[in-house]
Amino acid sequence: MPLFSGQASAQVRHLYLAATDGYHHLPDHNVYGITPATLATAPYRKVYMRGFCDDVDGTQAVPGCANMPAPIIDVTQGDDVFVHLRNIGNANPYAPADPHTIHLHGMELTTQNDGFNETAFEVPDTPGQNTAVYYFKAQKPGTYMWHCHVEASEHITLGMYGAMVIRPRRATFNSVYGGNYLDRFDKEYLMVLTDVDTRSRDFIQLAAAPAGSPAEAELLRRFDKNSNGTLEPEEQYNFTDFKANWWMVNGRAFPDTLLPVTPAATTAACNNGTGRSLVVSDTGDFEGCNPPASGPLSGFLTGSNNATSYAALVDANYNDNVLMRLINIGYTEVPWHAHGWHFTRVGKDANPIDPTNQKQEYTVHIGSGETHDMITRFKDLRTTGGYASNSMISNQGSGLNEIAGAWGVYGIDPAAHDNNLDVQWYPMHSHNDYFVTNNGAYPGGMAVLVRATTAPPPAASTTRQRGSAPRRR
Template sequence: MHYVQLYRRALFALLLCLVGLPASAQSFRVQCPPVTTLHPTPPTTDPNPAGGSVKCQQIAGGDGYATMADGTQTYMFSFGPLSGLVDIFNGLPGTEPASVFNQVSTGVGIGDPSAATTFNGAVGLAPDPDSVPANQLTGHVDPRPIMDVGVMNGNIPAPMMAIDEDDEFFLTLTNVGMIMRPDLFEQHTVHFHGYPNASSFYDGVPDASVAINIGGSFTYYYLAPDAGTYFWHCHITPPEHLQMGMVGQIYVRPRQNRVASGTLYAGLVGQQADLRTACGSDILCSSPLPPANAATHAANKSGTPTLYAYNDGDGSTAYDVEYPVQIHGFDPNFHFIGMTFNPEPFVDMKDKHFLLNGRSYPDTVTQGPMQTVAADGTPHSSQPLPALINIPVGGKALLRISDLDVTEFQTLASLGIPMHVIGINARLLRDLSGNDMTYNTNSITLGGGESIDVILDASDTSKYTAGQVYYLYTPNLDHLSNDAENFGGLMTEVHICNSVNPSTKSCV
């Protein structure tokens, strides 16, 4: 308790210093322009013909706690949410359009993501008294709410991100420091693993870009690349920061989702006009055109337009509901030492806690976020994303599976519903002639840094009826428990429902 009191006093002194600084001297900032050269008008009033829009997100780099299924509370270095708090609490991506992100909080409904949280904008965003004219939104922030919300508010996995092809994505990382390790003046960065980023300045590798110090903010800029599932992490001392929990998932939705009617080939017009994704001359095109196209845009089981994992042109990657499945493993000894002042034994890292979306079975099937009591005595929703999979009768579920592990290969098996593997490492499985290379299997294996897109197909109503329960689990028996205990491990449930609520993904 004495240790925490000392930190609180130091934090209070820091806040007094920050509040006393003029706006131009404060190092916390956010950036989310409502319009840009590529998107000159807000999409709510005049959608840009090029498609996409401006999307923004703010995250904090710091530390926190996560609770394992066996009750063990594990310390971690981690990223926490500073925008989209309501969506984060509900297990959704925290990425917001500029119109939502650029809202100024009145102080009501803002705080650690919980059922009482009502604010989805950028934490700390405030009118700039030095702007001309005064009190414009220029990225000026009040550091007090940022520290109030960001300290000890890490998530495992890191806050999820989701954007659409042609979006411009502004991601602000704010380094709030680590309460449990004030001796460490750790910098943090964001590196999008496997993500085709045009500029090394925003790549997050500190040797070729920038790193963010404690008390500072930096806004990354990305133009959304090819559709697919990627993951991101801190690139400062990667073996340590990844093992400690600074990893998360980002996925990109395809242009084909914007097709209003007619044949799906219309959704590929933008792909062929974009030199990054055009097929026929570039062997690296992500979605080679199919040899034949006869499919049309339809409606899914939720009554909304069908969604697709890739720009397939033939409807082969259509799904009704999607779920991120982020596999992670922890070495509890490494995490315990990471909370102290001892050097970590990198060579001896051995994962013993195995997680799906930050949780182990049976917590993977709990819809509401777990509450972890942090060092300051307050509860935090450090693991807000469930891993329960609900599929409507006659429908399909897209699983965006990422392996965020540092030391282990991970295997997931589906019992009763075959896995249809459609993409690996954000690439649709097609050869250069557009021929189908997807396949069915009952298990997949990934190494750290890999992703696989899988569709669970329950469209055969003679086999799959409402009320049935199946399992997604690892056949590696030592990964079915946490540190040799009875609870935990890589397992979740797949439920067949009459229908699925598209916003909460719960059975109806």
């Protein structure tokens, strides 16, 4: 992750985003019993989504390329930012064509640029009318989110959201708010917390199916409880019945939260230039441009600072100050909990907190629609206590070794982590353990791992390791 502290002078930025649909994949399993050998065939749920992707110059995106979360808007205080939205419709012929907007959540701007379609405009997929430009002056540094605000109960949980960062205009050090609030940091991570009820996705995907089509048959099989051939109102999915069955950090459920993000060439993997064709089946199923396994692309957006990504495995050197920008865009408050260290909240909702009011916390409550800037100093735990003498347990747990080995996140021999105070692994997760499940299986869901060490972290591996050395006892 590059260090970055904002451009020295203001810029005029043009950011191009396209709205469309796609699929993402969620691990339909927990981690126990998964080995490097069986990971390749572990079950995943392929889930329909709506979302955004990088449109580069306003011409590159193709239907089906939606990423989740959407690309990161990463700009610097003082910038004039023009966000171009192009509604390119769906790849899925059975999904209803909807207008979309961009709501710049938390930004102080005119209502015309606020993206709430009932007080401003919306952007249909009608050719000739399907583009619009939102403008804002980047003013208050901090952490924000952005999302579509059309039928928000649907479009947000369908995947139409992304992170947004405004950086202070400093060129000599990294800080959240300019450096006067104990807000300097060495590394930063984004954690976008969300939930999904996959029944809502299935219903949206199938709801516009033509009479007699295979998609209609599938819709009726899943939702027509009394089998009378039509969907009564009480049989239709209603978002007040929302009951999440997966919880995600940056569009991924644990253990996929540990995977490295794919490189920055988001649109290159999706656009017309590759000649890649989208295969659409007669139930509206198709292969979009999301990675085949699971999870987000890097989140980079052409024209943004791109100083951070959606990587969620926290790789810290001892004595680093690590910033975690926590963004809750799910339906439910999240009690976000760190093992081993405390957070210091230096800002909330893009407002700094005076150092005299900053507290050390090990669980922070992140409400829906809130952003919290938490800094943790990963102090060197080697000086605060070793193992209990003659401890029976001197390794870091067979479960962790299985996970990290199978997901290829060590980068080096997992056995080297046992009996070793130089490398410390900890979970960081929703303390509502209901959220730490995948379709009912624990552990999964809204959890990441922290790897704190004395040494620089290994270069991120883009391929999963196969095989691991036997553990030392």
